[in-house]
Amino acid sequence: MNRFLYALFPLLLLSCNSQEQPGQPPREENKPAAVPAPALTLNPIHGQLYAAHDDYREPAIDSRRFKHSDIEPLVKRLGPPFAVSEAGQSIEGRSIYLVRLGNGPKTVLLWSQMHGDEPTATMALMDLFNFFGATDGFDAFRRQLLSELTLYFIPMLNPDGAEKYQRRNALDIDLNRDALRLVTPEARILKQVRDETQAQWGFNLHDQSIYYGAGNAPKTASVSFLAPAYNVDKDINEVRSNAMRLIVLLGRLLEEYIPGKVAKYDDTFEPRAFGDNIQKWGTSTILIESGGLEGDPEKQELRKLHFVALLTAFDAIASGSYQAADIQDYENIPFNNSNAYHDLILREVQIEKNGKWYTVDLGFRHSEVDFNGYEDHYHRASLSDIGDLSTFYAYEQLDARGYRAVPGKTYSSAFATLDDLRRQDIPALLRKGYTTFQLTKLPGRSQWAELPLEAVAAGKAPANEVRLYGNPSFLLQKDGQNRYAVINGYLYDLSNESGIRERLH
Numbered sequence: 168m169n170r171f172l173y174a175l176f177p178l179l180l181l182s183c184n185s186q187e188q189p190g191q192p193p194r195e196e197n198k199p200a201a202v203p204a205p206a207l208t209l210n211p212i213h214g215q216l217y218a219a220h221d222d223y224r225e226p227a228i229d230s231r232r233f234k235h236s237d238i239e240p241l242v243k244r245l246g247p248p249f250a251v252s253e254a255g256q257s258i259e260g261r262s263i264y265l266v267r268l269g270n271g272p273k274t275v276l277l278w279s280q281m282h283g284d285e286p287t288a289t290m291a292l293m294d295l296f297n298f299f300g301a302t303d304g305f306d307a308f309r310r311q312l313l314s315e316l317t318l319y320f321i322p323m324l325n326p327d328g329a330e331k332y333q334r335r336n337a338l339d340i341d342l343n344r345d346a347l348r349l350v351t352p353e354a355r356i357l358k359q360v361r362d363e364t365q366a367q368w369g370f371n372l373h374d375q376s377i378y379y380g381a382g383n384a385p386k387t388a389s390v391s392f393l394a395p396a397y398n399v400d401k402d403i404n405e406v407r408s409n410a411m412r413l414i415v416l417l418g419r420l421l422e423e424y425i426p427g428k429v430a431k432y433d434d435t436f437e438p439r440a441f442g443d444n445i446q447k448w449g450t451s452t453i454l455i456e457s458g459g460l461e462g463d464p465e466k467q468e469l470r471k472l473h474f475v476a477l478l479t480a481f482d483a484i485a486s487g488s489y490q491a492a493d494i495q496d497y498e499n500i501p502f503n504n505s506n507a508y509h510d511l512i513l514r515e516v517q518i519e520k521n522g523k524w525y526t527v528d529l530g531f532r533h534s535e536v537d538f539n540g541y542e543d544h545y546h547r548a549s550l551s552d553i554g555d556l557s558t559f560y561a562y563e564q565l566d567a568r569g570y571r572a573v574p575g576k577t578y579s580s581a582f583a584t585l586d587d588l589r590r591q592d593i594p595a596l597l598r599k600g601y602t603t604f605q606l607t608k609l610p611g612r613s614q615w616a617e618l619p620l621e622a623v624a625a626g627k628a629p630a631n632e633v634r635l636y637g638n639p640s641f642l643l644q645k646d647g648q649n650r651y652a653v654i655n656g657y658l659y660d661l662s663n664e665s666g667i668r669e670r671l672h
């Protein structure tokens with residue numbers, strides 16, 4: 168759209184909504200009427216898109232650890248209205264695809280998973296392909312988008328990283344620090360597609376830590392945005408301000424689904440990053456980061472929200488509605504709080520050292536350990552902090568005032584196999600303080616890490632000491648009774664016997 172049309176746009180909106188707003192001062196008779204800024208409005212179709220997402224959800228992908236071989240057939244099967252080409256190949260020779268859609272004058276480039284272990288948006292792109300390939304009640308909406316927009320997608324820019332569910336590519340280079348040198352073929356592909364398309368809009372799609380919070384509130388940063396700076400001074404030109412305005416609109420959208428859980432990244436200029444450079448090269452660039460959301464470990468709800476957010480973004484670009492957003496509202500989005508969350512916090516629990524008791528908060532975080540060719544993972548807990556954690560939040564927490572943390576005991580006789588152990592009355596053994604069990608044939612940790620018990624090789628008896636970065640098993644005792652067990656960073660309520668039994672299977 169040229170500048171003339173930009174200037175005209177508020178008038179066009181006004182003509183549809185020309186009633187004077189209550190509370191505005193009356194016009195002065197002798198001056199030409201000032202044109203009030205149009206209000207930022209969301210296309211209400213987002214609610215229908217959210218409700219209909221299941222119809223387009225790609226069933227071949229249902230969790231985060233998919234690979235290039237999982238998405239390649241989904242991309243290659245795309246026929247008209249899609250045009251699919253190979254944009255190039257990764258270091259290990261995997262095809263990186265460019266999918267083009269639409270014939271409109273406004274150009275939009277989206278790339279996902281330049282970090283191999285950040286797959287949420289790739290799932291949403293597969294769903295978007297299904298959406299645009301369908302024929303149903305959204306036909307008019309699709310036609311409108313595709314007549315105004317030309318969309319370019321690069322799903323999974325870093326397939327070699329995705330293969331090992333790691334951030335970096337096969338050379339262990341972070342593609343997002345290779346926008347200047349362009350040493351890696353993956354970075355060169357992104358640069359080349361950007362230059363060839365001269366896209367007006369860019370969407371840089373990532374995942375961030377699930378432990379980020381939104382500002383200082385007890386809310387996860389479930390989706391974070393950034394309109395990257397294009398220089399050290401963080402100046403705001405038209406290219407960047409357009410990105411900021413669209414982010415304001417998307418923030419407003421997501422507040423309807425995940426209130427308080429929308430944040431933004433610090434905009435310190437990173438001279439080597441793609442977002443910053445693509446903004447500099449004249450493409451209005453929007454970084455979207457999927458974070459953590461309670462109850463959504465495989466990020467399927469966030470995938471749906473991405474689907475809705477991207478379609479809403481396309482609609483706002485097509486209609487120009489984002490121009491009604493106020494840049495000040497971008498400044499008002501809370502910043503990411505990068506060290507805000509733990510998985511579990513036990514508040515004001517007593518721990519013992521040399522015969523004395525001390526009152527502390529205990530925080531746990533889980534890391535994912537890969538197995539089965541990076542296709543599966545189990546969780547390994549770490550005691551991530553000890554002390555006054557009153558400034559931290561947690562996905563799960565317990566007011567542990569009056570409780571003593573007592574090390575779990577190792578059961579004296581060994582069991583032959585994990586199945587033998589599972590047949591025991593585990594809830595009763597936990598209540599007696601046994602958290603740790605010897606096995607003559609100790610299977611790999613992936614076999615038992617998620618169970619409400621700790622397995623060790625016969626003859627081993629861990630101290631289960633409460634130490635920073637350790638992974639102790641212990642009981643929470645009150646009035647001499649074991650009320651809770653903490654094993655591998657999971658909290659088990661020992662009065663909930665059926666809950667514990669469920670976790671044994």
Ligand SMILES: [Zn+2]
Pocket residue numbers: 282285373374
């Ligand atoms: Zn990333």
